[in-house]
Amino acid sequence: MNRKREIKPEQLEDLLRYRMEQAHETLREAEILLSESALRGTISRAYYAMFYALLALLATRQLGTSKHSGALALFDREFVKTGVFPRELSRSLHLAFDRRQTHDYGEMVQVNRPVAEETLVDARTFAAAVESHLRSLGYFAAGQEESR
Secondary structure, X not given: OEEEOOOOHHHHHHHHHHHHHHHHHHHHHHHHHHHOOOHXXXXXXXXXXXXXXXXXXXXXXXXXXXXXXHXXXXXXXXXXXXXXXXXXXXXXXXXXXXXXXXXXXXXXXXXXXXXXXXXXXXXXHHHHHHHHHHHHOOOOOOOOOOOO
């Protein structure tokens, strides 16, 4: 269910910073897992990095949802259909979600390294695009680098 979330303006930047720190930390986890050939975990953490960045975006519009599919739908409605982000980012987000679902819950699913690597690259691209957009909105003042 999609819902408006009441976030006080003075709390919003702290929340955005927290969500982007989650995204960057989760990207690092995915990189570590890939280096250890833990491919299923790489895909899962790469998707979650995208999801945390997405939660930051939704917070800028006071939006939230209890389901991942709802968050993806909100991204498409609020940010892709309006031209804020290109469709390619939507495709990579949906693909990462589908891959995570398949590899976390599917039975007898083989994971291959190129798929894990591609998902991680897409996650880095998505997080960077979100962070750039947030900066363009005036969040994360110059000189305040995200912790990575």
